[in-house]
Amino acid sequence: MFNTKTIRGREQRTAWILIVPALLMLLFVFGYPILRAFWLSLFTQNLGTRLQPVFSGFDNYSRMAGDGRFWQSFWVTIIFTVSSVVLELILGLAIALILNQKFFGRGLVRTSAIIPWALPTALIGLAWAWIFNDQFGIVNDILLRLGIINTGINWLGDPTLAMFAVIFADVWKTTPFISILLLAGLQSISPDLYEAHSIDGATPWQNFRQITLPLLLPQILIAMLFRFAQAFGVFDLIQVMTGGGPGGATEVVSLYIYSTVMRYLDFGYGAALVVVTFLLLILAVAIASLLLNKLRARTSGTT
Amino acid sequence: MTATPEVVSTTPRQAGGAKIPWRKILTTIAVILVVIFCLAPVMWQVLTSFKVNEDIAAVPTVYFPTRYTLDHYIELFVRRPFWRYILNSAFVSIVSTALALTLGAPASYALARLRPWGGKVILAGILIVTLFPGILLFIGLLEIIQQLGWGNNYLALIVPYTAINLPLTILVLRSFFEQLPKDLEDSARVDGYNTFQMLWQILLPMTLPALVTTGILTFIFAWNEFIFALTFITREELKTIPVAAAQLGGASVFEIPYGPIAAATVLGTLPLVLLVLFFQRKIVQGLTAGAVKG
Numbered sequence: 001m002f003n004t005k006t007i008r009g010r011e012q013r014t015a016w017i018l019i020v021p022a023l024l025m026l027l028f029v030f031g032y033p034i035l036r037a038f039w040l041s042l043f044t045q046n047l048g049t050r051l052q053p054v055f056s057g058f059d060n061y062s063r064m065a066g067d068g069r070f071w072q073s074f075w076v077t078i079i080f081t082v083s084s085v086v087l088e089l090i091l092g093l094a095i096a097l098i099l100n101q102k103f104f105g106r107g108l109v110r111t112s113a114i115i116p117w118a119l120p121t122a123l124i125g126l127a128w129a130w131i132f133n134d135q136f137g138i139v140n141d142i143l144l145r146l147g148i149i150n151t152g153i154n155w156l157g158d159p160t161l162a163m164f165a166v167i168f169a170d171v172w173k174t175t176p177f178i179s180i181l182l183l184a185g186l187q188s189i190s191p192d193l194y195e196a197h198s199i200d201g202a203t204p205w206q207n208f209r210q211i212t213l214p215l216l217l218p219q220i221l222i223a224m225l226f227r228f229a230q231a232f233g234v235f236d237l238i239q240v241m242t243g244g245g246p247g248g249a250t251e252v253v254s255l256y257i258y259s260t261v262m263r264y265l266d267f268g269y270g271a272a273l274v275v276v277t278f279l280l281l282i283l284a285v286a287i288a289s290l291l292l293n294k295l296r297a298r299t300s301g302t303t
Numbered sequence: 304m305t306a307t308p309e310v311v312s313t314t315p316r317q318a319g320g321a322k323i324p325w326r327k328i329l330t331t332i333a334v335i336l337v338v339i340f341c342l343a344p345v346m347w348q349v350l351t352s353f354k355v356n357e358d359i360a361a362v363p364t365v366y367f368p369t370r371y372t373l374d375h376y377i378e379l380f381v382r383r384p385f386w387r388y389i390l391n392s393a394f395v396s397i398v399s400t401a402l403a404l405t406l407g408a409p410a411s412y413a414l415a416r417l418r419p420w421g422g423k424v425i426l427a428g429i430l431i432v433t434l435f436p437g438i439l440l441f442i443g444l445l446e447i448i449q450q451l452g453w454g455n456n457y458l459a460l461i462v463p464y465t466a467i468n469l470p471l472t473i474l475v476l477r478s479f480f481e482q483l484p485k486d487l488e489d490s491a492r493v494d495g496y497n498t499f500q501m502l503w504q505i506l507l508p509m510t511l512p513a514l515v516t517t518g519i520l521t522f523i524f525a526w527n528e529f530i531f532a533l534t535f536i537t538r539e540e541l542k543t544i545p546v547a548a549a550q551l552g553g554a555s556v557f558e559i560p561y562g563p564i565a566a567a568t569v570l571g572t573l574p575l576v577l578l579v580l581f582f583q584r585k586i587v588q589g590l591t592a593g594a595v596k597g
Binding site for chain 1: 327330331333334337338340341342344345347348351359360361362363364406407409410412413414417418419420422425428429431432433434435436437438439440441442443444445446447462463465466467469470473498499502523526527529530533534544545546548549561564565567568571572575576578579580583586587590591
């Protein structure tokens with residue numbers, strides 16, 4: 001396969017020897033399960049078939065089209081993803097701008113700003129469930145003391161409020177990730193640019209609009225791409241905080257897939273759900289990377 | 304706070320003697336808000352874990368308890384095998400981190416320097432794979448684990464954790480290898496080292512800082528993983544902290560053990576808080592290298 005007589009050929013062989021172990025590992029844990037899901041999705045394999053796979057073509061997919069619970073979980077996922085990513089982006093940018101200022105104790109503040117990101121999501125879910133607790137939660141207590149409400153609110157028991165609570169917890173947990181990336185971006189912008197712009201009489205807002213934002217755009221897009229994928233597949237936070245409830249109000253697609261497989265033991269249908277989620281994710285990634293490439297081409301073209 | 308109207312009216316006159324440093328004040332307020340936002344929920348859980356049960360269930364909420372207790376922590380260790388959970392989490396995270404570095408370092412070197420045929424495709428694949436949530440993999444992995452008889456075995460976690468951390472490892476280390484001066488390798492070759500010897504004896508020691516950076520990140524991810532740990536491990540003695548804590552329940556739904564849950568949260572997050580305190584800079588470096596350079 002490799003011509004070992006030439007230096008280039010030997011280099012190629014060495015390269016592949018070094019890569020193959022990692023590659024096999026990736027194929028084993030990522031490649032196989034995805035392909036397997038495609039294959040399994042063509043079979044009915046549930047309690048009705050005594051867990052034996054029976055070929056059923058695209059039955060699982062047509063079932064999905066009429067599955068109200070799937071569509072609801074799909075919309076819940078979209079609402080969760082879009083609202084948390086947008087909020088995180090705004091808040092993350094604000095925090096990055098603040099952390100980029102000069103102030104006393106900056107190192108320590110930056111450290112504390114990373115902490116939410118580093119902690120286990122499942123445990124954070126427990127913490128937030130306690131904060132939003134209907135009887136003893138601190139949120140209710142604060143609102144009662146401020147006189148905003150008269151009786152405690154059942155945050156996690158109301159469909160809309162439960163959604164609000166999980167989005168809030170997710171924003172808290174993952175905003176630091178965005179601020180870290182954006183802060184790195186901010187630090188790579190040369191201060192000379194602002195100076196020159198200010199001499200031309202630009203206001204801070206114009207500085208932000210005309211220098212900061214355009215130069216930060218690649219980082220913003222990358223952060224959004226990562227966060228979009230993660231939020232789209234969110235599992236632990238919601239599983240721990242609400243378990244998808246009340247009445248499926250916070251049941252995102254991943255929770256639906258999980259209970260389809262683990263509770264109803266419907267492997268074929270679960271696999272079909274995985275395939276659709278996978279394809280949607282790939283589609284989103286393709287669009288995002290297309291945008292990113294266009295952007296890169298434009299910025300490198302002008303400079 | 305002591306803004307007098309007189310001073311405000313002089314702001315247009317730039318060279319005013321007693322000019323209030325608005326920028327500084329606003330920055331300070333904003334910084335304080337950021338710190339409160341980031342730490343308050345965690346601090347609340349810490350406080351809860353030390354409160355006695357009556358204070359936890361007190362209405363209105365007790366913010367400054369007069370009594371403190373270690374009971375909730377003691378309960379975790381006496382009534383539950385909490386040591387085991389901690390050891391399980393630590394073992395699985397450390398082993399999978401070591402494996403991810405062992406497999407990832409050579410691969411990232413090859414991708415950075417040896418220009419292998421198909422390298423671009425592999426890199427693109429690795430980038431896409433970092434975006435896959437665990438839910439997409441768990442059915443296939445569940446089957447594999449059943450076939451191999453890995454259920455309730457550390458391998459059921461170590462192997463997937465190694466793999467989900469490989470993409471990040473490869474991306475971060477690749478960007479590190481690309482920054483190394485090439486002269487070093489050239490002179491090593493002149494001295495008669497082959498690629499493997501050079502990697503092991505010369506480059507690896509130099510890579511140590513980057514390996515630490517990557518290792519911290521992979522450790523965090525492995526420690527925090529939930530869905531695989533929930534699915535592949537059902538035996539109590541093999542559970543990891545996130546799953547064990549999430550499954551702490553009382554005798555009934557109405558009797559949720561808030562104190563022990565808070566204590567478990569504190570214990571499960573403490574190692575990571577320490578990591579962040581000591582390695583803040585490295586974590587930031589690693590994350591930006593992994594995400595942006597890729």
